[in-house]
Amino acid sequence: MKILITGGCGFVGSNIAIFLKKRLKNVNVRTLDNLFRKGSKINRLRLKKFGIKNYNFDIKNYKKIAGLSKFDLIIDCCAEPAIELSHREPDRVFNTNLIGTFNVLKKCLKDNANIIFLSSSRVYSIPVLRKIIKKKNISKPIKSRTKINENFDTSSPSSLYGFTKLGSEKLIQEFSFMSNIKYIINRFGVIAGPWQFGKQDQGFVSMWVARHMFKNKLSYIGFGGHGNQIRDIIHIDDVCKIILIQIKQIKNKNNNIFNIGGGIKNSISLRDLTSKCIKLTGNKLSITKIKKTSKFDIPYFVTDNTKIEKIYKWKPMKNIKNILDDINYWLLNNPKIRKYFK
Numbered sequence: 001m002k003i004l005i006t007g008g009c010g011f012v013g014s015n016i017a018i019f020l021k022k023r024l025k026n027v028n029v030r031t032l033d034n035l036f037r038k039g040s041k042i043n044r045l046r047l048k049k050f051g052i053k054n055y056n057f058d059i060k061n062y063k064k065i066a067g068l069s070k071f072d073l074i075i076d077c078c079a080e081p082a083i084e085l086s087h088r089e090p091d092r093v094f095n096t097n098l099i100g101t102f103n104v105l106k107k108c109l110k111d112n113a114n115i116i117f118l119s120s121s122r123v124y125s126i127p128v129l130r131k132i133i134k135k136k137n138i139s140k141p142i143k144s145r146t147k148i149n150e151n152f153d154t155s156s157p158s159s160l161y162g163f164t165k166l167g168s169e170k171l172i173q174e175f176s177f178m179s180n181i182k183y184i185i186n187r188f189g190v191i192a193g194p195w196q197f198g199k200q201d202q203g204f205v206s207m208w209v210a211r212h213m214f215k216n217k218l219s220y221i222g223f224g225g226h227g228n229q230i231r232d233i234i235h236i237d238d239v240c241k242i243i244l245i246q247i248k249q250i251k252n253k254n255n256n257i258f259n260i261g262g263g264i265k266n267s268i269s270l271r272d273l274t275s276k277c278i279k280l281t282g283n284k285l286s287i288t289k290i291k292k293t294s295k296f297d298i299p300y301f302v303t304d305n306t307k308i309e310k311i312y313k314w315k316p317m318k319n320i321k322n323i324l325d326d327i328n329y330w331l332l333n334n335p336k337i338r339k340y341f342k
């Protein structure tokens with residue numbers, strides 16, 4: 001089987017590429033990545049060690065994509081995943097996220113290939129998500145146990161990033177409707193783990209651990225600046241495992257949309273994340289408060305995994321301690337990556 005992973009030198013794509021190379025016999029894995037993201041060059045070196053070739057060009061260039069050899073499956077992990085940035089650089093984000101998926105689909109059509117798409121929990125409507133926790137100044141810990149499933153509202157704004165992911169999902173469904181392309185759309189919540197070069201507006205878990213380890217600055221941003229906002233977190237290893245299961249079963253289980261995340265057990269506030277990072281690194285930072293909330297931020301997201309667990313008999317195995325320990329181990333054992341977290 002020949003698999004192309006777009007965005008394959010990114011955090012998710014590189015981990016999936018190496019995992020598949022290790023776990024699947026007779027597989028030929030290739031990646032497409034223009035190395036735009038800080039840290040992607042390092043991931044590319046990891047791929048090289050496993051004999052995985054990267055096509056280094058922009059995904060908006062369909063001519064080059066069409067010129068690649070034939071693939072059986074494309075795993076589309078290519079995106080600019082930062083939400084705030086999607087409003088500062090809409091042209092690049094539309095080209096990468098939306099035109100990128102369009103080009104991937106044209107290649108699927110040409111090759112008669114299937115697609116697994118890395119979508120996001122951020123396709124859901126911000127105004128409706130905001131109704132779960134109505135307070136703008138969240139001064140006390142959130143007690144909600146609400147879980148968000150695939151039927152949650154997507155009809156009102158979700159950020160330009162969210163729009164490009166939802167738009168890509170619609171494109172995939174259109175292409176599948178007009179052809180034999182089989183698809184799986186996975187709307188992931190926060191993914192974390194080693195080889196994520198996290199930054200303020202994307203990949204906050206690895207950034208939180210790294211900033212503690214290297215004694216850099218941190219801020220609680222929005223909702224009054226108390227750090228009480230909550231997210232559920234899934235370990236990258238659990239993501240790789242469900243993708244492998246989906247690949248093996250795609251002939252029979254396809255054309256479906258799933259929410260996938262850490263779930264209630266793996267949900268945590270920034271404040272609690274700080275406590276865990278202090279324990280892990282022995283370093284306590286003085287974290288500044290930025291009270292103002294971005295229009296595109298949400299106070300709470302916890303995934304309802306009911307559908308994915310039922311259909312694939314899979315569930316996330318790694319807890320928050322495992323996630324933080326693995327990031328900590330990775331940072332300690334790779335001193336050269338320190339500069340990426342400054």
Ligand SMILES: NC(=O)c1ccc[n+]([C@@H]2O[C@H](COP(=O)([O-])OP(=O)(O)OC[C@H]3O[C@@H](n4cnc5c(N)ncnc54)[C@H](O)[C@@H]3O)[C@@H](O)[C@H]2O)c1
Nearest residue numbers: 007009010011012034035036037040058059079118188191
């Ligand atoms: N990380 C998460 O928490 C998370 C959560 C939900 C969904 N997702 C989705 O998963 C996918 C992977 O996310 P990630 O965290 O690995 O992001 P990432 O930024 O680490 O990886 C994306 C990769 O795409 C490459 N890229 C960017 N623009 C490109 C272009 N124009 N042409 C070619 N390559 C380009 C980057 O260099 C990078 O290596 C994305 O589609 C994202 O929307 C991620």
